Amino acid sequence: MRCTMAQEKISLNAVLRQTIWAKQLTTEQxxxxxxxxxxxxxxxxGYICRKGxxxxxxxxxxxxLVKMNNLSPEGKSVTFTGVTAGGWFGEGTLLKxxxxxxxxxxxRDSRIARMPAKTFMWLLDTSLPFNKFLLMQLNERLGQFIGMVEFDRLLDVDARVARCLAALFNTHLYPGTNTLLQIxxxxxxxxxxxxxQRANQALQVLExxxxxxxxxxxxxxxxxDGLRRFSN
Incomplete structure (x- = not known):
């Protein structure tokens, strides 16, 4: 797919320099x-990457905007999380x-950056700030997934939609999110x-x-804060 003109306004290098993890890298790194x-x-x-x-x-x-999901043998889709502009993922699988x-x-049509595994591992070996960033990243992701299991099992759809929207405002995982969500x-x-249809009903309740x-x-x-606390 060819990037649209809107996507081409900011160069890849400019985007990389704006990331949280890049701010303390050396010039060489x-x-x-x-x-x-x-x-x-x-x-x-389209698939950005596939299971297996x-x-x-x-x-x-x-x-x-992308989603991480799996299909059960019966064809049921399970979504783990969404990742918005500014978010990075896959470090756990790389480390293991x-x-x-x-x-x-x-x-939606998405512009994706791919840092080779060798470069990722080299940063781990040479940059203490990058290691600290990844520790925070893994901790925030773990907290996000624990929260998702909780509200998937305990909350109704209205509350699930509220928590889903609130989860997109994690400043470490999704630093580019602002209060007007283009979603x-x-x-x-x-x-x-x-x-x-059910998501629309939930949004009406929250509105x-x-x-x-x-x-x-x-x-x-x-x-x-109200979205984070919302429960019926």
């Missing part, structure tokens, strides 16, 4: 990251040197495990509660 990292444009519905493949890169979302345990699919009701349904406002093409978050 940053030069290698820029030389080795490549970009890929994936259309809506050998992991060869650490992956970042420059622009767009395993095959990938999940699919990653673009929910569709269909995408919210994918991320929260609900149909588009009446004064937690958000549904606008054309996006959702304005009015009370983030």
């Amino acid at each position: 940053m030069a290698r990251v820029e030389a080795d990292t490549v970009e890929q444009c994936v259309p809506k519905g 493949e050998q992991v060869d890169a650490w992956i970042g979302v420059i622009d767009g 040197q395993e095959t990938r345990k999940y699919d990653v699919v673009a929910l 569709s009701q269909e995408e919210i349904g994918f991320l929260s495990g609900a149909s588009r 009446r509660a004064g937690l958000l406002k549904v606008d054309y093409g996006g959702i304005q978050i009015l009370d983030l």
Whole structure:
């Protein structure tokens, strides 16, 4: 897929320099990251990576929205999380040197950065700040997944949608998120495990509660703490 003009406005190197983990790299380290990292444009519905493949890169979302999910033998889809612009993922699988345990699919046309595994491991060996970043990343991801198991089992759909939206405001995992979420009701349904129609009903409930406002093409978050606490 060819990137659109909107996607081409910011160069890959400029995006890399703006990441949290790059801010304390040395000039030499940053030069290698820029030389080795490549970009890929994936259309809506396309696979960024597939379950069972050998992991060869650490992956970042420059622009767009992706989901990590699996299909059961019966064909039921289970979504683990969504990753918005500014988020990076796959470090756990790289560290364990395993095959990938999940699919990653673009929910909209997305621009993706791929840092080769060798470069990733070299940063681990040469950069203490990068190691500290990854410790935080893994800790935040673990907390996110524990929370998802909890609200998937204990909360109704309205509360699941509220927590799903709130989870996109983790400043470490998704530093590029602002209070106007450019996300569709269909995408919210994918991320929260609900149909588009049921996600729409949940958004109406949350809007009446004064937690958000549904606008054309996006959702304005009015009370983030309220979303995090919301429960029926």
